Amino acid sequence: ELKVEQNPLFLSMQEGKNYTIYCNYSTTSDRLYWYRQDPGKSLESLFVLLSNGAVKQEGRLMASLDTKARLSTLHITAAVHDLSATYFCAVDDWGGSNYKLTFGKGTLLTVNP
């Protein structure tokens, strides 16, 4: 059974600081997704990482994927208050006919002025 673990689950940071959220998963997969959820809202797709070594950047967020280490990172550069949200990673279960998508528990990010 695929397990997806995010660390940390709670992150409070000051504006202007850098930090990284980690997403580890337990079985072979070559595709990983990052989503953002604002309080009381739905989920919005941030990144789709398609292969080993993939790196994608959007504004102050950069995501990377290391399939050999079964690890993805979401790096936040010079955080601003607008980045406060819950961030989820999700992993495609590369199990042949198994088409499930498994999410991590999410990282609640609070950026303080």
Added chain:
Amino acid sequence: EAQVTQNPRYLITVTGKKLTVTCSQNMNHEYMSWYRQDPGLGLRQIYYSMNVEVTDKGDVPEGYKVSRKEKRNFPLILESPSPNQTSLYFCASSFGRRYEQYFGPGTRLTVT
């Protein structure tokens, strides 16, 4: 506007009273899915559908039913709701299994 819609957005019901939450997408997506979100547990997949008439169980299918008679619609049915099904439910769709998913606005269900 490309979107996934769900109805109702909020629902309070009593144990045992059958209910249906509708989900519709206007993007001609093949893959649709239902999730529930609970504090501390994240999102868990209930059922998914690869295409019309093709559905399969996710991680937490007990107590739920789905059907996919048309490509755009994927209703979630609770035949006999129980309090442990109180949750926030999301419908999502994508071009295929291995594409990013577009989520609906969510349905907050309370079963008393």
